[in-house]
Amino acid sequence: QVLDDPSSTFVGLFTSITSIVAAGASLLFGILQSSHGSFRCGKGQIMTIGALCYLVIACHFVAVPDGSDWTRISLILVYALLGVGRATFEGTLRAIFVDFFPNEKEGAFGNIILFSGAASTIGYMLSVTGVLKCEEVSKYCMEYNDGSIHNVLVMEYVIIATAIVSIPAFWRAVWMFRKGTEQAKW
Numbered sequence: 001q002v003l004d005d006p007s008s009t010f011v012g013l014f015t016s017i018t019s020i021v022a023a024g025a026s027l028l029f030g031i032l033q034s035s036h037g038s039f040r041c042g043k044g045q046i047m048t049i050g051a052l053c054y055l056v057i058a059c060h061f062v063a064v065p066d067g068s069d070w071t072r073i074s075l076i077l078v079y080a081l082l083g084v085g086r087a088t089f090e091g092t093l094r095a096i097f098v099d100f101f102p103n104e105k106e107g108a109f110g111n112i113i114l115f116s117g118a119a120s121t122i123g124y125m126l127s128v129t130g131v132l133k134c135e136e137v138s139k140y141c142m143e144y145n146d147g148s149i150h151n152v153l154v155m156e157y158v159i160i161a162t163a164i165v166s167i168p169a170f171w172r173a174v175w176m177f178r179k180g181t182e183q184a185k186w
Helices: 011-033 043-063 072-100 105-128 152-185
Strands: 141-143 149-151
Touching: 011 043, 011 072, 043 072, 043 152, 072 105, 072 152, 105 152, 149 152
Parallel strands: none
Antiparallel strands: 141 149
């Protein structure tokens, strides 16, 4: 058991941490991206921070899968990292798509929805088709509230691989965009 909270007293508190941190991080990222501050940070660095947050969360779950050593502080950290990741998706990612596709904003946002929906569909299909089902509870086979047992390690590795691939892929896309913009000026 992750947290001894039989009456679910802390559920609302922990889930609100993600939204609160996402709101604060969005404001902070906006300030860091503006040219008015003394310290400036680009959208690319912020996107990298967001991907690294998801990577750290997944690695945390791989390192301590059963939650037996988790405390309220470690749970707050996980929910805070989720908030930073959410802020990069909800704000910075959308701003980058507008930058990359200034004349095709509808298509750009449509692609965000398409990719997000596809990822959700893949996750859902993996969880309900039996691909992730286990026969018995073990280190990475967790029993859910409905009594089913799922292999969470597969999803953790998918998140880790996605985060690792997304960072250089994003920077490659930035390089291609800048190169294309420079060539268009000629």
